[in-house]
Amino acid sequence: MSAVEVAIIGGGPAGLAAAVELAAHGVSLVLIDSYAQLGGHYFKQGPPEAAQPKTADDRQGEFEELMGALEAREVVTLSETSVWAMFPNGEGMGFTLHLSGPHEIERLQAHYVVAAPGAYDRPLAFPGWQLPGVMTLGGAQMLLKGHGIRPGQRALVAGSGPLLLATAASLAEAGTEVAAVLDLASGWDGLRKAPQAFWGQFARLKDVWHYGSACLKYGIPIRFGQTIFQAMGEAAVTAAAYGRVDAQWRPRLDTAQTVEVDTLCVALGFLPNLALTRHLGCAHTYDPDVDAFYPQHDAAMETTVPGVYVAGDVTGIGGKALSxxxxxxxxxGILQKLQYLTPSNAEAQLASLRRNIRAEQRFMAMLRDRMRIRPGLQQLIEPDTIVCRCEMVAAHQIHTAIREGARDLKGVKLRTRCGMGACQGRYCEPHVRQLVAAATCTTPDKVGHMAVRPPLLPLPISELLKTSESRRHTERL
Ligand SMILES: Cc1cc2nc3c(=O)[nH]c(=O)nc-3n(C[C@H](O)[C@H](O)[C@H](O)COP(=O)(O)OP(=O)(O)OC[C@H]3O[C@@H](n4cnc5c(N)ncnc54)[C@H](O)[C@@H]3O)c2cc1C
Structure with missing residues (x-):
């Protein structure tokens, strides 16, 4: 079994930045990511033969700089490798990580862990969202950037958050006609905070300019205070109904219009990927504004489980720079614990990082205002609307489970199979939580989570067999 001082899980901006800093001090570390190439969602690397969508910034240059710094220090990176379980070895004894990847390393010992697993799109449930052709904004980005595939001929882009314009621009640049961008937020939401938020944020202004001018160039209408009501079609999406929402995001069905599209890209910002921190037993706090739990951490980013640090989108809506x-x-923080740095050595650098973090947080405060989840959206879910797409569980089945006594997510899961499919509840959990909270007159944080158990990511059975075979072999010895 291999051993390192620090294991970093997640090769996106947060994990890469942590690795560069640690490597610069000569720490022994390994950087692990489940994707075939490092970079995470922001620096997503596509197949070399695919034409990459143009981006407003020099992402590739920034990515190559980070990778160059890692290569110069000969940092071990394990891509296409998933951490599917992780256990503490005992107080102060570090952790054992279980890995699955195209190499011989099945287990790894690490004194410290940086969990930087990022986030994923927060889904919106509405009638017909299980039809082929409906995907998240990140899903569309992944097809375009990760695989060089155009999702469809004509798309409607809907939801909330910064990915709306970015996705519309990428789709249009790849040759998909974008019928409209529907932003749930009104044109005014968060505007009061805009001057402070954009102060000194030249890269972000450049982004907004780039995406805005792409929408102008391709004639994409941007409609505020509107959203998708229904996806229509038999075997796949052929049309969509959309219209206005009120201030609480209740759909105003009297304003519904129909548009012919074969692709619907819909998401409501992001949800943190909590599989690792929940599996490890870190404490989490519920944020009602974004209706999500986040791992608690101190100023040094250490969680309530000593030795486990978090960074990036897993800690909240952050973006590349904050990550x-x-x-x-x-x-x-880890460099001080390992005594590579004294607190006074670290302080000057930390002071400047904290200043920059405050500037990023001002920007995020504006985004939070625009993306604050409002309860009216639940009205889009009709009794026969599918809530769990993996197991095809409809809202009325969840209501039946509640009538039969389910009071939390576990109760609903046991009665309906909701959350037992391939996504393990990532996409249905927020909807089920809201449905249970509303039906039982409680707050969503009281409804709890679906259980997290290894394997944390889908795993070939052969990997599990390998583990039990090697254990049997060790026992025989
Ligand atoms: C789907 C999606 C699309 C986005 N598109 C854009 C965009 O177009 N423009 C923009 O400005 N911002 C975009 N963002 C936001 C931006 O990418 C993030 O703010 C930023 O990448 C966060 O960095 P991070 O390091 O925290 O996480 P990420 O970049 O998300 O990286 C996390 C990494 O952790 C890995 N990982 C997770 N769990 C495990 C595990 N158990 N084992 C091994 N590896 C694991 C994942 O494979 C992933 O590569 C997007 C975000 C998402 C989720």
Missing amino acids: KLQGQVAAL
Whole structure:
């Protein structure tokens, strides 16, 4: 079994920045990511033969700089490798990580862990969202950037958050006609905070300019205070109904219009990927504004489980710049614990990082205002609307489970199979939580989570067999 001082899980901006900082001090570390290439969602690397969508910034240059720094220090990186379980070895004894990947390393010992697993799109449930052709904004980005595939001929882009314009621009640049962008937020939401938020944020202004001018160039209408009501079609999406929402995001069905499209890209911002921190037993706090739990951490990014640090989108809606800053802060915390740095050595760098973090947080405060989840959206879910797409569980089945006594997510799961499919509840959990909370007159945080158990990611059975075979072999010895 291999051993390192630090294991970093997640090769996105947060994990890469942490790795560069730790490697610069000579720490022995390994950087692990489940995708075939490092970079995470922001620096997503596509197949070399695919034409990449144009981006507003020099992402590739920034990515190559980070990778160059890692190569110069000969940092071990394991791509296409998933951490599917992780257990503490005992107080102060570090952790054992279980890995699955195209190499011989099945287990790894690490004194410290930086969990930087990022986030995924928060889904919106509405009638017909199980039809082929409906995907999240990130899903569309993944097809375009990760695989060089155009999702369809004509698309409607809907939801909330910064990915709306980015996705519309990428789709249009790839040759998909974008019928409209529907932003749930009104044109005014968060506007009061805009001057402060954009102060000194030249890269973000450049992004907005790039995406905005792409929408102008391709004649894409942007409609505020509107959303998707229904996806229509037999075997796949052929049309969509959409219209206005009120201030609480209740659909105003009297304003419904229909548009012919073969692709619907829909998401409501992001949900943190909590599989690792929940599996490890870290404490989490519920944020009612974004209706999500986040791992608790201190100023050094250490969670309530000593030795486990977090950074990036897993800690909240952050974006690339904040993710990198948090990765550096986590690295500085570990460097002090490992006594590579004294607190006074670290302080000057930390002070400047904290200043930059505050600037990023001002920007995020504006985004939060625009993306605050409002309860009216639940009205889109009709009794026969599918809530769990993996197991095809409809809303009325969940209501029956509640009438039969289910009071939390576990109760609903046991009665309906909701959350037992391939996504393990990632996409249905927020909807089920809201349905249970509303039906039982409680707050969503009281409804709890679906259980997290290894394997944390889908795993070939052969990997599990390998583990039990090697255990049997060890026992025989
Ligand atoms: C789907 C999606 C699309 C986005 N598109 C854009 C965009 O177009 N423009 C933009 O400005 N911002 C975009 N963002 C936001 C931006 O990418 C993030 O803010 C930023 O990448 C966060 O960095 P991170 O390091 O925290 O996580 P990420 O970049 O998400 O990286 C996390 C990494 O962790 C890995 N991982 C997770 N769990 C495990 C595990 N158990 N074992 C091994 N590896 C694991 C994942 O494979 C992933 O590569 C997008 C975000 C998402 C989720």
